[in-house]
Amino acid sequence: MTTITLAGSPIEVDAEGFLLDAQQWNAQIAEEIARENAIEQLTDRHWQVVNFMRDTYLETGSAPSIRSLGKTSGVPIKELYELFPKGPAKLAAKIGGIPKPRGCI
Amino acid sequence: MSDTTIEKVSIIISKGSLEGIYPGLIMANGARMEGIEANLFFTFFGLDAINKAKHEHVKVATVGNPGLHLATWAGGVPGISSLVTHQLAGEMEKLDIPPIPEFVEMIADSGAGLYACKASGDLFKLSRDDFIPQVKDTITVGEFYALAGGGQIIFT
Numbered sequence: 001m002t003t004i005t006l007a008g009s010p011i012e013v014d015a016e017g018f019l020l021d022a023q024q025w026n027a028q029i030a031e032e033i034a035r036e037n038a039i040e041q042l043t044d045r046h047w048q049v050v051n052f053m054r055d056t057y058l059e060t061g062s063a064p065s066i067r068s069l070g071k072t073s074g075v076p077i078k079e080l081y082e083l084f085p086k087g088p089a090k091l092a093a094k095i096g097g098i099p100k101p102r103g104c105i
Numbered sequence: 106m107s108d109t110t111i112e113k114v115s116i117i118i119s120k121g122s123l124e125g126i127y128p129g130l131i132m133a134n135g136a137r138m139e140g141i142e143a144n145l146f147f148t149f150f151g152l153d154a155i156n157k158a159k160h161e162h163v164k165v166a167t168v169g170n171p172g173l174h175l176a177t178w179a180g181g182v183p184g185i186s187s188l189v190t191h192q193l194a195g196e197m198e199k200l201d202i203p204p205i206p207e208f209v210e211m212i213a214d215s216g217a218g219l220y221a222c223k224a225s226g227d228l229f230k231l232s233r234d235d236f237i238p239q240v241k242d243t244i245t246v247g248e249f250y251a252l253a254g255g256g257q258i259i260f261t
Binding site: 065066067068070076077078081085086087088089090091103104105 | 131134135137138139140200201202203211214215216
């Protein structure tokens with residue numbers, strides 16, 4: 001566990017930079033994490049995925065699989081990878097301030 | 106965690122049973138999920154995974170499969186392979202693991218390259234039209250090695 005400064009506030013993150021407390025998150029933090037991960041600007045489509053990941057996690061306690069992300073987020077798999085080339089589920093979770101998804105699918 | 110990261114994998118799928126195909130697909134999908142570049146090379150009976158006529162009918166091998174812990178004679182009972190496959194498919198759906206045709210399409214959409222083995226295609230008299238449209242090309246072993254350059258090769 002380390003504490004880093006994001007959007008001017010001290011935030012606790014794990015070794016890979018995922019927020020440890022989803023409640024510390026806000027939109028500015030999301031923008032900053034995105035920039036650090038080579039996404040210069042979060043578009044509406046990025047937000048659609050990030051919000052879906054976050055909402056699903058907060059509701060169910062686990063992040064959706066890439067399959068259900070493709071089926072139910074409203075953003076198809078191909079576009080997910082265009083938006084988040086370094087891994088849609090992983091990156092959207094990081095930007096959305098929730099733990100890294102642990103599923104294999 | 107290791108200091109060095111894997112940037113690219115090329116995965117060979119050589120078997121045509123359900124349990125022979127899924128591991129390679131899961132490895133490929135998992136690679137893309139981590140942002141790792143991935144290629145899939147289908148050879149021998151592994152071609153069934155991209156064969157339009159067969160990819161929906163891939164079954165668990167119930168004969169000669171000690172992992173199932175079935176009596177040897179029971180493995181050969183007519184219909185047992187379909188039954189075991191059906192049960193497993195139900196369990197997989199619960200875990201959000203897609204059926205093979207959907208899974209292969211998903212992996213192609215994720216940006217992984219799908220390739221058929223030329224020697225196997227010749228052997229089984231399969232051509233471009235027999236494969237799903239997501240297959241990029243039919244390639245030789247040499248071309249596969251060229252594609253795999255700079256990455257890891259995983260044989261399944």
